[in-house]
Amino acid sequence: MNKPTTFTIKDIARNLGVSISTVSRALKDHPDISSETKLLIKAYAEQVNYRPNVLALSLRRQKSNTIGLIIPAIVHHFFSSVISGIEDLAYKEGYNLIICQSNENQHREAINLQTLIDHRVDGILVSLSKTTQGFDHFREAIDNGIPLVFFDRVCEELESDKVITDDFEGGRIATNHLISRGCKNIIHLAAPQHLMIGKKRRDGYCEALKSHNLEVREDRILKCDTPEEVQTLRNHILNLAPDIDGIFAVNDSTAIAAIQILQKNDYKIPEDIAVMGYGDGPNATIIYPELTTVIQKGYEMGRESVKLLLQRLNNPAADIHYQTKSFKPALKIRQSA
Amino acid sequence: MNKPTTFTIKDIARNLGVSISTVSRALKDHPDISSETKLLIKAYAEQVNYRPNVLALSLRRQKSNTIGLIIPAIVHHFFSSVISGIEDLAYKEGYNLIICQSNENQHREAINLQTLIDHRVDGILVSLSKTTQGFDHFREAIDNGIPLVFFDRVCEELESDKVITDDFEGGRIATNHLISRGCKNIIHLAAPQHLMIGKKRRDGYCEALKSHNLEVREDRILKCDTPEEVQTLRNHILNLAPDIDGIFAVNDSTAIAAIQILQKNDYKIPEDIAVMGYGDGPNATIIYPELTTVIQKGYEMGRESVKLLLQRLNNPAADIHYQTKSFKPALKIRQSA
């Protein structure tokens, strides 16, 4: 068992009989150093497999080359696609990623944020937890001069860069699609209304109804955005079922859970009740009938978030105005509606 | 816009007219410091919201309190459950996580590894990429004295701690279940055989057949472990279909893809062909008929991996023998088999 053998520039300097700064400079091709010395040093560094100590570098530069990410839950397909987009671009640009899950919990979210600040990340990407109602914990990042980019579940109260899909439009086209198939009594399974995505998708739903002279009824909007909640509201939904012909769910998994309950009670999808999801994850093509839904580009949103962040990182002083990048949602028509 | 205001112990020392070392000691309750001074310093630190610089700490301690994770792909439900398990325990124990995706690519895996080593992580958790055939890149971590824990897709050639499910047993009970329902002609959709999980599950399948005096036929073992590959092998599978009555797929999504192709060609599942998956992810209850499968406890495996790693971290010199923690697989019987 050979002992851990990590060379530092100091070791190299000593072994080669030059000064530490010469080594440092040679390694980064500083013009002052003679090419002989450079060659010598580089060859030796290569030979002993020298690797700069990132920790020391970060401390010195006051820059960690690390991006922090706070995400409600990795297990959701949408969010894991986002992560892939973030990671691909971030690593390409020489940044590392620290990923934290808030588990839909505001307190945890605040802790995550503190952790990231403590680690002196250069910037933070965040999608809000479902329970988050105040935003003071984000202030601290801002006070520390750490740029924030919100994506998907963004925060209106805070000035910052944002990456979203046009959720209003998404809700609108989803509902329009149901109407265009002839649905006249459409319920909406909605996310909490303090979440922008919840509010916007719902507003889009309402707008679509109104523009077709259909009545917007509060009793047809259920706060229900997980399969578990569908179970809880099972009876309520089944009571509504005889009077409705369409459902617009705020995400795929909720739509799927609704389909399953309805089918078990002998409703035909889409003939009796047409069902729209939102997200277009892999589940959409596993359920029967395959789910008609709204496409949400997680991977691309992830990349775009990093792009916005890098822009800001590379223009530190610049008073760039905060940007909001909005993706256009698109319908993915299959069989459920 | 108030400028980023990050206090260091130096600032505190200056503002309070004491020495840096006094501040350092007071903050960590060193017995030498008078309680007055402690109180004073702590109060002030609190007031200015002092936060130690993790980078400086790590450099000083030669310990980053960070765990590295290399995972084939976050988007798979199993792996994201593992992450949750890892994260929960790691954060509780004061460790941070750097997550890297290999994207099933050995080269990327090697880069990930180097990144983690560069970051001086205290330990590395890894599940092998599908394409990984050599293991030299792991040697370097070992040479650097960084403990490795493999989970799920482990490496036999390397001595290290491991966390697995008993994949042989999993393959055996899955196949036994098919046999017990009366299947006599069972094909296996297998993972690559250089992966232990691929080999073990297949061996379990063979063992089950043999022990029931059923012939093991090479032409009934297909290398096919993704929905995409099922598409590619579509015709081949349909050619086999008339002669078989059971399928054991190496994972749920492959099983589901097979079910879908079979159903489109008018086979009844499970009446004509019974299908077993492996993993028991959320998809299993979305497909119709619901998928009979083998339970794999991702979250628990994640936790266990961290546990093994921490054990080693906390017993640096100790010559603890490498451990392999093996989870017992269990059948989850639903409708597809």
Add this chain to the structure above:
DNA sequence: ATGAAAGCGCTAACAG
């Protein structure tokens, strides 16, 4: 009970 100083690994201003 407190302070001064060295050092973790690295960079960069300054000096020759």
Add this chain to the structure above:
DNA sequence: CTGTTAGCGCTTTCAT
């Protein structure tokens, strides 16, 4: 062209 020095923020001997 190369070396010396100071310092990033923190801990920890060693003095006092």
